[in-house]
Every structure is written in structure tokens, then in C-alpha cells.
Amino acid sequence: MAENCVFCAIVEGRIPSHMVYEDEKTLAFLDIHPSALGHTLVIPKAHVARVEDLPEEDARSLFAALRKIVGRIQEAVGAPASTIGINNGRESGQEVPHVHIHVIPRNRGDSGGIIQGVSRSPQRLNDVEMARIANEIRERIKAV
Ligand code: 5GP
Ligand code: ZN
Secondary structure: OOOOOHHHHHHOOOOOOOEEEEOOOEEEEEOOOOOOOOOEEEEEOOOOOOHHHOOHHHHHHHHHHHHHHHHHHHHHHOOOEEEEEOOOOHHHOOOOOOOOEEEEEEOOOOOOOOHHHHOOOOOOOOHHHHHHHHHHHHHHHHHO
16 A cells, blocks of 8 residues: 555545445455446555556456446446446556556447547658557567
């Protein structure tokens, strides 16, 4: 647990939240500034800032919880869909450095965007450049 982390404080009950789901490793509660009705945050109880630092078991539990509750969140607010996303690191817009999955219920005509719209520097690469980048990534994955 991190002393000055707002989500750790929620896990420990030091600050209140509108909790919707809890299990041994995961907690889900309503976002205090919802982008849509039912906007929910799903978090590991352990304090980890970024996805790449999550222990595998916590990652498993987090996604299992997400899978379990996403449909129920949508039903509760009468939304047919949701956008699910993680701001991973300060430059992506992450303000709370404790991993959290945003579940934002979506409706036709809600004037929201798509995940791919978060970066406005689209890249047009040819096949050679694409192959080089894929290779750079593969090599690094191999090394871990
Ligand atoms: P981030 O930009 O880090 O992905 O988003 C953090 C989210 O946490 C924001 O949507 C913000 O509204 C929410 N948030 C920040 N502080 C609190 C809090 O004390 N309680 C709850 N329920 N949500 C919070
Ligand atoms: Zn924390």
C-alpha cells in the first residue's frame, strides 16, 4: 500500500467510495467524475503504478473481474456498449499512479470518440518500416 495514494486509501476504507465489486485481489467502484453514467474503475488492491509492473496473478484477477462485471455495469445503466481503457503512465494522461481500468458505458450518439483517437499523430508506414518496428518489439519481448 502507498501512504499517499488515493486508490490505496479507497482499498483500505480510509476514504469512501461507491463500491460495485470486490474480491481478494480486485476492487471496482464508481469514478468520482464520471464521463458517463456508471463510469467504473477496476483496480488491483495492491499498489502498482503501471500495467507492466503488475504481478501476473494480479493481472489475471483484474481482467477476470473486468470480464465478470462489464456486462452488469452496462445493464445497470441501460448502455449497449462500453469503452474500456487504461491510461498507462503520466504522458498518457494517468493522474492516479495506481493501475485502474476505466469502464465507460457508451450509447449511440453520445458524441464520445474511439480509443484510437487518443493520439493525434497518425503514422503512415510502408511494409518495410512496419516489419522493422514489429521486429524491434519482438526482440525486446524475447529478452524478458
Ligand atoms: P486517470 O487519468 O489516472 O486514468 O484517471 C483517474 C480517475 O480517477 C479520474 O477519472 C478521476 O475522476 C478518478 N478519481 C480521482 N480521485 C478519485 C477518488 O477519490 N474517488 C473516486 N471514486 N475516483 C477518483
Ligand atoms: Zn495505490
